Amino acid sequence: MPWMRSRWHELLHLFFPRHCLLCGRSLVKGEEGICLHCLCDLPRTDWHLQADNPLVEALREAFPFEHGVAFFHFEQGGKMRRLLHAFKYQGHKEIGYWMGRLLAQEWMAVQSDCTRFDYIVPVPLHRDRQRQRGYNQAEWIAQGLRSVWGTPIDTTSLYRTQATESQTHKDRAERWRNVCAVFKVAEDSPLAGKRILLVDDTCTTGATLVGCANALHALPDTRVSFLALAST
C-alpha cells in the first residue's frame, strides 16, 4: 500500500536526522542514511550481477542454497564496518531499511526471477539479545526488501534456542556444530513448500546461514536462498 509506505518514510524522517552517518554531510533529496559519495565508496562485491559467486559456491558445500548474495565486502577499518557498527550497536536501525530497499531494487533489476520469493525470513536473534538491543537488525533489512518486492516476512517460524556463547576458543568445526544446533523451526510453520530468502547483516563463516537453512529444510520441499549486506 503506497500511502502506508509514504507515511513510513515520513516517520523515519521525523525521528532520524538527515545527515550522512559516515561523513556528516547534509543529505539531499533521494539520499537516505548515507550520502551518495559515501555510498559509492562502499566496497561492492557485484555478486548480484553474476549467476554464482564465491560465497554461495563455498556455502553450497554445507547446504544446497538456491541463490545467495552479499553486496559489500566487510573490511576492517573501512566504511562498511563503520556503517554496520552504527546499524547494529548504535541504534541506527533505519540503515537496514534503506539498504534493504536499495539492494532489493538492484537485485530485481538484474535478476528478477531470483527475487520472486514466497517469504523473507530474517535470521533470528536470541530473545535476550533482542531485548538488550531493542531490535533485530536483520528484520529491518527484511522490511526494506518487503517495501520494494511486497514479499511477506515470517519472524515466528524460525527461532534460536540458545544465545551463542563466545566462540573464539573453539575450532572451526566446533563452531559450526554449535551454531547449526541452535536454530529450530516451529512445526506449524507456513514455510513448508515455499521459496524462502534468509536475510542477515553480515556473513562471516556462513555457519549461521547454514544453521538456519538446515532448520528450514526440516520442512518438506523448501527452497532456501540468502541475502547478506556484507561478507568478511
Ligand SMILES: [Zn+2]
Ligand atoms: Zn557521506
